[in-house]
Amino acid sequence: MDGSALSASEQGAGKPVPASGEPSGPPPVLSREELIAKVRAYHPRVRSELLGMAYDFAKKHHGEQSRDSGEAYYSHPVQVASLLADVRLDEVTIAAGLLHDVVEDTEIDIGDIEVRFGADVAELVDGVTKLDKLEFTSRETAQAENFQKFLLAMTSDIRVLLVKLADRLHNMETLHFRKKPESRQRTARETMDIYAPLARRVGLYDLAARMDDLAFRELNPEARRAIIFRLEELERENRGDLDRIRADLVRLLDATGIKYRIRGRRKQPYSLWRKLERKSISFRDVADLFAFRVIVSEPMDCYQVLGVLHTNWACIPDRFRDFISVPKPNGYASIHTTLRASGNRRVELQIRTETMDLTAEYGVAAHWGYKNRSYGFDLDSARAAGLDPDANLKAFAELLRDGAEPGEFLEHAKLEMYREHVFTFSPKGKLIILPAGAMPLDFAYAVHSAVGDTAIGARINGEEKSLRRPLKNGDVVEIIRGKTAQPVRGWEMLTHTGRAKSALRRLERERDTAEFRRLGEGLINQALRRTGADPVDVMLLDVARALGFRTLDDMREAVGRGRVQTAQIIQQVFPGYQPERTDDSAKTPIDSDHAPLFVEGNDLTPGVTLHLGACCHPVPGDRIIGVQVPEKGLVVHVSSCPRLAEYDDRPELWRDLKWTSLARTGAVAVARIRVNAANQRGVLAKLCSAVAESNGNITGISTASRHPDFIELMMDIEVEDLKRLTQILAALRSLAVVDRAVRDQEGQDDQ
Structure with a gap:
């Protein structure tokens, strides 16, 4: 929308909207003609016959099926198609939305869809059908494996993900009709953990917020009601201040001559709950509880508005963010500033253009439109706005490439979806966007895997700094590299991103594999010499294949790991041979009196006494650091514990620690x-x-x-x-x- 489309009547339109209410009855189902008209409103050349056929086909083949709400089942795909039309997608995607359940729930197969509606529609329906068969709620390995399949499917065509997100949103809107509480809870948790973060990842903030709120309503209804009550209470208390601030804002903006409109917004209950979880603040101290959004025509207007506001109202420095100069990875662009307005009241303002506002609401879906007389996704437009769907999902692909175990993959992928960002630079000025809390090793792997594999130190803003120093906005980071690829000691405490952790685990696996192969080779050679044989004279590759191994190295690794005894190899070389005893046939268990139950570290002295710090009370999940205290032993602190400042000048006393699996699962x-x-x-x-x-x-x-x-x-x-x-x-x-x-x-x- 350009500036000429802004009228005076739009100026100041919109006040804080109430949080979504309690469940209501199902909305009316769009008719065939109403759905086509909805699409034609933004896509005049839509192939209405395709949509009409898909609508009739879904209605016919879902037949007498019904939903938990009592509605005819075909109402669900129609509502999904309507949601896709809300974000102005093309007719192929909307047709796929109408047909997405036909293959799974009726006698129709994907070949029928391709014959009737074409290959493009069939591919999308097939992708969504495969996603429907994945379950994320199990805590078993299958959950993580299915998530890997999910990401691979959605990266093949972003429209598969968009259809699935619309499908999940409508299922959440009707979740309260489902009779079994455990089923509702399972779906709500899956939505909050997987689908809402993915929606934010591709910029669909509004859709993500709606899913989060619906899931929050199911998972923690009492907390949601309490937050809504407090929000409404505070809004009533502050109504006079908000009206006065809004009037002052209109007066300041009118004086600029810029065409604008103002929207008010109130923080959503779940978003507020997350902030209360993360920060040690009271309800009233949430800075963006109420906010105003100023929408203008051009980027330069954003900065003019910012100048006027900062000239007249005091800015709170640590609450200023310029996402126009440096957009978020999903294309989000806006200026955020918190000011002390009239009455000394804090108020957050977001300043953006109409185009930025559209991207903020719809993300990747904002870039469907006409190009060369055809309606579809405009990749050039998306990239110009700072959004590249392929690049945006790159972190997930790299986790797959590094061969992470399914459990690790799921853990790190969820972290990639949730995190906010910090903006850093290479010495040559290249922008590197990382999750908030990232450290130099995370930066190294974001530059290139080879840089991360060989990283041994870092210079931040020209000064050599510890690898445990979190990066800040604007930091210029130079990675100091060694000659060989090897994991940094204590890397688990020095990394924050899934990509870095996954890559370093890969390095550890490679190092461990090489060590186990060397150990296995030595054990095999030693066992052969005890029989009087020369290892050089034995065809060990034949032995390996006879025992079911593809390569000799695979057999050596199995012996080194203790999966195969050298006696088995000797029996294969010399059938009937009875060894007196092999050195590896009796293994000494670790003395449990000296083995820490809950805390471990790579450089712990055997038998060291461990104490949990009484100053900070560490719990599993905390980042932990050990300090060697003379005459006492090793004291375990939370990494943010103020007591650690006492040891800043004694780095030789510090030990990198981590929680054991027992601490994470049974303590x-x-x-x-x-x-x-x-x-x-x-x-x-x-x-x-x-x-x-x-x-x-x-x-x-x-x-x-x-x-x-x-x-x-x-x-x-x-x-x-x-x-x-x-x-x-x-x-x-x-x-x-x-x-x-x-x-x-x-x-x-x-x-």
């Missing part, structure tokens, strides 16, 4: 939480109820201080991991009686 830890709450009757019951509903177990409560208006409590809570702890903190922060709930660390900054 509980006690975390300490500090809560500031209203000093009123029943407050303790509310706090205990919130913890219990979040599956936490309170082992101790003490009063740190008590005042007429508020009370400060210390709560010791058993949790299985860091994720559970953040959920409990978020649940506490959502309570109206709680002003502040934070994890307690001795000496932490009280902000």
